[in-house]
Amino acid sequence: MHSGSCLCGVVKYQIDAPIKSANHCHCGQCRKSHGAAFATYGNVRREHFRFTQGEESVSTFTSSPGVGRTFCQHCGSNLQWFAEQPYPKWVSVALGTLDTPLQNLEQKHIYTRSKADWYCLNDGLPVDDHN
Template sequence: MSSKVIMYLGSCLCEEVKYKLLSEPKKASHSHCNMCQKQHGAAFATYASLPKSDVVYLSGSSSLTEYNSSANIKQKFCKVCCSSIEWGGSENYPDWVSVAIATLDTPYKPKKVIDIRTETKVCWLNHS
């Protein structure tokens, strides 16, 4: 039995930045940390993690800009439309990045999505 390789495609809001994922993301999470809340202007941000070598920018890489949201963490976003694309730089996982799932154009349904950094979960969010 052969395993089917699924390639995921994604883009920013203005479609200046386009990328593909060469592997299935390994972990998906809703991050409720204050940095993600401010970065996305939302109650939480949903990311999927995979090796950074498996994220390939097809176009618009010159339109990506970075912001160091903490000592090691770099957020990448489109400088045209400000869509958050990925973050990386974790000391524990230096060769991995987390991609904003909402920027995927190809349907992606993770087996499980966990909630992290819930100590800063907003009081007005009612989800399970």
């Protein structure tokens, strides 16, 4: 249904189900890991995500207890974010790595209390500050 890859093309993946929703995360860890005002992740069940090439080149950084962020060892592309608790059956995929179109997706901003002071949040999307 969807496919994606890292910047250098060594790592490729496939998602075999619709992406449920997208979060534009403004927390400090996401901003640092992406080098941007926020990181955008799409949420899918783990059983619907699989690497199709280069899985041996994927590393995981434990950013906090029970939370991992995967990336390509060659180019550094951020690929996934996951939390063992409370979401053990889900993985969040960095939507910027998709190679296929994605339309009509529920989106919201999260952790906006931590947003970059230079970023103006005015796109009209819902904000969930209860995270």
